[in-house]
Amino acid sequence: MEQNLLQAAALIPAFNILLLEDLVPQALPTELKKFVERHFIEENDSPWLDLRVSEGVRHVVASSVEQGTAWTAGQQVSLLTKAARWVSENAVSRQTDVLGRARVFQAVRFLEEVSSLGAAVPQAAVSLIFAANSAGYGRQLAMEAGRAARHAGLSGLVYSVCQLEGDAPGNLGERDPSSDEGSDWMADLARVAAGGRLLLRGEIRECLNVLAIGQTSDEPEIRRRRRKLEVLAALRSGKLETARHELEEMEVDWCSTDEQADLLGHLWFWNGSFMRARMSFALATQYSREHGRHLELARGLRHLARVEEIIGTSNCQDVLEEARELNAALDSSIGMAQVESIDALVAARQGDSQRAHGLLQSSLERMQAHSAVDDVHELCVIGALACLRLDEPGKLLSWSTASHAGADSKRLSAVVLAFMGEAPQGLPMGQDSCEFASLGEARAAWRHVAGLR
DSSP: OHHHHHHHHHHSSOBOHHHHHHHSTTSOHHHHHHHHTSTTEEEOSSSSSOEEEOHHHHHHHHHHHHTTOSOOHHHHHHHHHHHHHHHHHHOOOSOOSHHHHHHHHHHHHHHHHHHHTTOOOOTTHHHHHHHHIIIIIHHHHHHHHHHHHSSOHHHHHHHHHHOSSBOOOOOSOOOOGGGGTTOHHHHHHHHHHHHHHHHHTTOHHHHHHHHTSOOOSOOHHHHHHHHHHHHHHHHHTTOHHHHHHHHTSSOOOSSOHHHHHHHHHHHHHHTTOHHHHHHHHHHHHHHHHHTTOHHHHHHHHHHHHHHHHHHTOTTHHHHHHHHHHHHHHTTBHHHHHHHHHHHHHHHHHTTOHHHHHHHHHHHHHHHHHTTOHHHHHHHHHHHHHHHHHTTOGGGHHHHHTSOOSOHHHHHHHHHHHHHTTOOOTTSOOSTTTSOOSOHHHHHHHHHHHTTOO
16 A cells, blocks of 8 residues: 555656545555654645655656556556645635745646546636636746746646746747647647737737637636637727627626736726726736735736826825735736836826936837737826826837837727827727727826826
8 A cells, every 4th residue: 555655656746645645545644644754754845745655766757657667657647646636626725815825836736747647637727727827827837837848738738828927938939829729728728828928919909809719618717718718809800899898797607806906907097087097907916906816916906007197196106116016926027017107107297208218218128028019008108107207208109109010909099099199100090090988088087197288
């Protein structure tokens, strides 16, 4: 019995008694207890799968496999698959504190490793990947996946999902959704990641073309992510009323409360309804904070700080400093670029032209380094506001032409720039260009915060 326990434990990166019991169900509780007390069982630095076989003993067991004195390759893959299923089903915890988040993070890393050894990972892994990313582990997961797998298998999917905002290695190439034809949910998830990457670049039509390929698996988290991307595409192409109708449905089941509130915040922001935007972003940050969703909290804080700076609230600096701290902790390069743009508005309000333009340029370079075309278009509006605050109308034109790519995602910023007197060439203006709740009210609101009549 101990030989079976040893082979099972040595095959997986970490375990606890419950997992080991599932893998070797014939073992008695006394045999399990005796085994985990053996000298070659080490404590793992984890609050959940807290045990592992020492490295030396693992090598011995591996050697016995090569010599044909242990389980066959087929038996090993079967056990690894069983372990992947158990971890996927038991990783989700009601805890939203650091222990609960660390548990999900360890589960994703566990699944990556057993997948590389041949395990068939169940589609329940999808929600774990997104949960770990939301908990603030995206940067670490992307770095480890990028180094380890060069975009192969599950590690490649983890990289694709988690690398968008941070400075993860960019020399590994992009994942082709067709590379996962053997697994419906993997191909579906790869398309979601590809759609998110295209949307970041402002390639809205291309994103929708990817999403037009129907979902082949029944994984609900993928369905929700696809729906969110479709609404985001509508919002970023200027179809604000279309997006609002989707977001204000009685039962929105395709995104969480903080995601819904954050999207509504953007919608009201572009409409010039800054107080509504502020309320929506505040709700988003409250939910994210209460549920330990650090990635969404970092996003919500920088969005809230931006609108508070624009309307000049008294607590803007406190929100901005918290946004800076959390985005830096998550190593979100795009997040820090947005924080810099808010700093630029602060500097412009104070009349510090040199600092304002230096921060805007730094923000622009960060965004361009990540091909974040949509964020560049938003930055054009921030840059124009800064120029108007500094009474430097001659510099407005540079922001109206800062990015020529991604015409669909540029439409919103182009119309708002037109409100302030600087419209990029070659884009349709007027009411037919974007769906505002009220074109007149949006124009008046943006001109007011720009100090124009």
